Amino acid sequence: MNWFTHENLALIFAGLTAFAVLLYAILDGYDLGVGITLPMHNEEWRDTAIASIGPFWDANETWLVLAVGLLLVAFPSAHSAILKALYLPVAVLLIGLILRGVAFDFRAKVKAHQKIRWDWCFKMGSILAAFSQGFMLGIYIMGLEYTSVSLLFACFSGVCVVAAYALIGNNWLIMKTSNALQLFAIRRSKQAGTITFGGILAVCLVNPLVNTNVYEIWSTPPFASLFAAIPLVCFAMFVLGYQVLKRLPLEDDKGAWLPFVMTIVIFCMCFFGLAVSFYPFVVPNQITLYDAASARDSLMIMFVGSVFVIPVITAYTFVAYYAFRGKADNLRYY
Amino acid sequence: MDVLLLSRIQFAANISFHILFPTITIALGWLLFYFKVRYDFSKHPVWMRAYRFWVKVFALTFALGVVSGITMSFQFGTNWPGFMETIGNIAGPLLAYEILTAFFLEATLLGIMLFGFHKVPGWLHTSATFLVAFGTTMSAFWILVLNSWMQTPVGFEMREGVAHATDWFAIIFNPSFPYRFSHTLMSSALTVCFLVAGISSYRIWRGDDKKAPILTMKTALFSAALLAPLQAFVGDLHGLNTLEHQPAKVAAMEGAWETNNGAPLILFGIPDEEARTNHYAIEIPKLASLILTHDLNGELKGVNDFESHPPVAPVFFSFRVMVGVGLLMIAIAWWCSLTLKRKGRLSNLQLKALMAMTFSGWVATLAGWYVTEIGRQPYLVHGVLKTADAVTTIASENVAITLAAYLTIYAVLLVAYIKTLFGLAKKAVDVEEYDLTLPGLPERKATYTGKEAKA
Numbered sequence: 001m002n003w004f005t006h007e008n009l010a011l012i013f014a015g016l017t018a019f020a021v022l023l024y025a026i027l028d029g030y031d032l033g034v035g036i037t038l039p040m041h042n043e044e045w046r047d048t049a050i051a052s053i054g055p056f057w058d059a060n061e062t063w064l065v066l067a068v069g070l071l072l073v074a075f076p077s078a079h080s081a082i083l084k085a086l087y088l089p090v091a092v093l094l095i096g097l098i099l100r101g102v103a104f105d106f107r108a109k110v111k112a113h114q115k116i117r118w119d120w121c122f123k124m125g126s127i128l129a130a131f132s133q134g135f136m137l138g139i140y141i142m143g144l145e146y147t148s149v150s151l152l153f154a155c156f157s158g159v160c161v162v163a164a165y166a167l168i169g170n171n172w173l174i175m176k177t178s179n180a181l182q183l184f185a186i187r188r189s190k191q192a193g194t195i196t197f198g199g200i201l202a203v204c205l206v207n208p209l210v211n212t213n214v215y216e217i218w219s220t221p222p223f224a225s226l227f228a229a230i231p232l233v234c235f236a237m238f239v240l241g242y243q244v245l246k247r248l249p250l251e252d253d254k255g256a257w258l259p260f261v262m263t264i265v266i267f268c269m270c271f272f273g274l275a276v277s278f279y280p281f282v283v284p285n286q287i288t289l290y291d292a293a294s295a296r297d298s299l300m301i302m303f304v305g306s307v308f309v310i311p312v313i314t315a316y317t318f319v320a321y322y323a324f325r326g327k328a329d330n331l332r333y334y
Numbered sequence: 335m336d337v338l339l340l341s342r343i344q345f346a347a348n349i350s351f352h353i354l355f356p357t358i359t360i361a362l363g364w365l366l367f368y369f370k371v372r373y374d375f376s377k378h379p380v381w382m383r384a385y386r387f388w389v390k391v392f393a394l395t396f397a398l399g400v401v402s403g404i405t406m407s408f409q410f411g412t413n414w415p416g417f418m419e420t421i422g423n424i425a426g427p428l429l430a431y432e433i434l435t436a437f438f439l440e441a442t443l444l445g446i447m448l449f450g451f452h453k454v455p456g457w458l459h460t461s462a463t464f465l466v467a468f469g470t471t472m473s474a475f476w477i478l479v480l481n482s483w484m485q486t487p488v489g490f491e492m493r494e495g496v497a498h499a500t501d502w503f504a505i506i507f508n509p510s511f512p513y514r515f516s517h518t519l520m521s522s523a524l525t526v527c528f529l530v531a532g533i534s535s536y537r538i539w540r541g542d543d544k545k546a547p548i549l550t551m552k553t554a555l556f557s558a559a560l561l562a563p564l565q566a567f568v569g570d571l572h573g574l575n576t577l578e579h580q581p582a583k584v585a586a587m588e589g590a591w592e593t594n595n596g597a598p599l600i601l602f603g604i605p606d607e608e609a610r611t612n613h614y615a616i617e618i619p620k621l622a623s624l625i626l627t628h629d630l631n632g633e634l635k636g637v638n639d640f641e642s643h644p645p646v647a648p649v650f651f652s653f654r655v656m657v658g659v660g661l662l663m664i665a666i667a668w669w670c671s672l673t674l675k676r677k678g679r680l681s682n683l684q685l686k687a688l689m690a691m692t693f694s695g696w697v698a699t700l701a702g703w704y705v706t707e708i709g710r711q712p713y714l715v716h717g718v719l720k721t722a723d724a725v726t727t728i729a730s731e732n733v734a735i736t737l738a739a740y741l742t743i744y745a746v747l748l749v750a751y752i753k754t755l756f757g758l759a760k761k762a763v764d765v766e767e768y769d770l771t772l773p774g775l776p777e778r779k780a781t782y783t784g785k786e787a788k789a
Contacts, residue, residue, distance in 0.1 A: 055445030058400055062441045068407045069433045073426030080415035087412050087728055091736040094405050101401035102747055105394040109754050298423040302430045309434040320442050323454045
């Protein structure tokens with residue numbers, strides 16, 4: 001039992017929270033991305049695109065609830081410090097998520113002429129949610145302060161996250177659809193990838209300049225050389241990914257899954273890069289994860305539960321993805 | 335307006351909007367499971383048709399529940415930081431268990447339930463339906479544990495102003511939990527019964543002579559006839575439990591200002607907080623004492639004799655709305671059930687009454703929640719933490735902006751939701767029935783609607 005000290009438990013829960021955020025960014029990232037890229041000029045494509053995320057989006061958004069929930073229950077003071085600083089962007093995020101979440105169901109059930117309205121709602125809600133997430137990330141990187149420079153950076157970061165989600169969303173469509181829609185997704189994926197690439201480059205440059213301890217972490221050996229691998233892998237994925245996109249689609253739809261998997265690697269690398277930069281702070285330069293953690297007993301009782309429950313969640317998530325493997329072209333709604 | 339009032343209005347608006355949808359999905363999940371099991375055993379397509387219609391309603395309702403629920407998880411921190419600072423060690427694990435054991439289960443398997451009928455084996459689809467229903471119930475379990483604990487906190491100790499758990503079993507099965515949990519689950523069941531009966535009536539009233547709406551109507555009405563009186567009984571037990579642990583709430587519910595041996599039951603009145611009396615009160619002598627203490631001259635402590643008490647008027651009126659709707663539910667459920675049983679069909683008047691009652695469950699549920707939550711004031715956690723001490727330090731303008739935005743969206747969505755439900759029903763009326771029976775199954779003559787009877 002000695003191993004489960006308060007510090008270790010705090011670290012475990014920081015890891016779990018980070019894991020939930022990362023998984024959310026990947027999973028809801030692709031379904032928000034499908035919303036962002038929704039082809040408004042072709043109804044049939046829209047139906048297929050939305051059908052491809054239909055069975056998954058509810059569960060994807062649950063990772064956001066878990067991430068915010070873990071922050072709330074394991075690091076209550078950080079939860080309130082971060083969310084109070086981000087009060088208005090959070091409200092924008094929620095409104096975006098509400099709009100797209102309900103549009104999803106309404107579009108399938110209303111009269112034909114009203115459907116396009118909910119499709120716009122779906123697209124706009126997705127863009128709004130993605131932008132506000134990027135905006136919040138920007139403000140977080142800038143130390144949760146609102147200056148004209150940090151606002152500018154946050155808006156830029158917002159655009160980049162919209163592009164990054166559009167990238168993973170289009171790559172999801174490349175994997176899950178075929179024919180004309182797939183070609184459309186390939187074109188869009190190239191555009192989104194270019195913007196995302198520029199954005200990541202900018203964050204890599206700005207972050208060490210703004211946060212002195214970030215600069216220290218990334219420039220002090222021996223970790224500096226190890227961490228150098230993170231941007232290198234990330235950029236390698238962009239170069240390779242572009243080459244793959246240029247060649248797709250191949251015969252028998254070979255390699256259609258490659259861009260999606262490569263984007264996941266890019267997301268992971270960016271996330272690890274950020275996580276490493278901020279450790280041990282949960283609120284940049286203010287509160288460390290050890291100071292913010294709740295009582296040991298409470299962490300322990302949640303830890304025990306998580307050990308049993310998370311494998312079960314993983315298992316039935318696999319069942320769901322396995323059940324809906326393959327192309328989404330003829331997915332029917334009941 | 336100050337940030338406390340705005341935050342309270344915003345939280346009340348969010349939670350009121352949110353609860354409308356889980357209260358439907360909890361019981362509707364089980365109803366769908368029932369339809370699916372009946373289909374699995376009989377292979378009669380009518381059960382599948384009932385399933386397919388109501389699963390659409392389920393999906394839409396579930397989506398609204400998810401998106402309005404996400405809002406809640408953010409507001410704990412943004413608007414009520416003092417809540418988690420003081421009782422985070424207890425609320426935290428309960429909320430974490432809700433997410434881990436309920437949210438993922440329902441959200442993940444919902445995909446299979448909605449889209450998987452042709453993709454997965456039948457048993458897996460039925461299991462998914464079961465697990466989604468189970469997940470919604472688990473979610474209700476954990477959130478009601480937390481809510482009940484806020485009403486009747488036990489199993490903890492305060493150290494330096496922060497609550498620490500000492501006995502998790504006592505926390506989970508705290509004194510008001512069993513009553514609140516059963517009362518809430520049954521209110522969910524009744525809400526769904528009247529929703530299903532209302533929408534089915536609408537279909538029949540519009541000339542739908544297919545079997546599915548009559549089947550769902552029967553299921554809903556007979557269940558309601560059974561559950562509505564039972565709910566009154568459970569509610570009474572819950573009230574007695576409240577009298578034991580939160581007597582000030584009961585005093586406000588009864589509109590009792592002065593302590594009284596042999597308190598009257600006030601049927602109607604207008605409580606006046608300033609004058610500390612009720613205007614235009616219509617009373618039945620000694621009945622409140624009889625109901626609450628089982629003694630004509632039993633003592634009912636009035637709000638004036640409590641150090642702090644909730645605002646009387648909102649609790650008093652909400653309680654009467656809840657009881658009123660509950661009694662109406664009993665009357666209509668029995669009136670229509672008996673006719674349906676005897677004649678096999680309902681009159682136009684009965685169909686209209688059921689249509690009018692479609693969302694009566696919402697009214698009763700909201701009124702009931704207002705009784706218990708406003709009745710908890712001025713405390714957030716009874717006797718431990720006052721609402722005013724938990725509120726945020728955000729600028730009130732910011733809260734005002736978000737409140738206005740939320741209210742607008744909620745109003746739009748509520749209208750869209752109700753319109754869509756009736757739209758779905760209308761669409762179902764016009765759909766041609768193509769495979770009414772499967773070979774080998776006896777087709778019972780449908781004699782439930784006026785149209786059929788004439789033919």
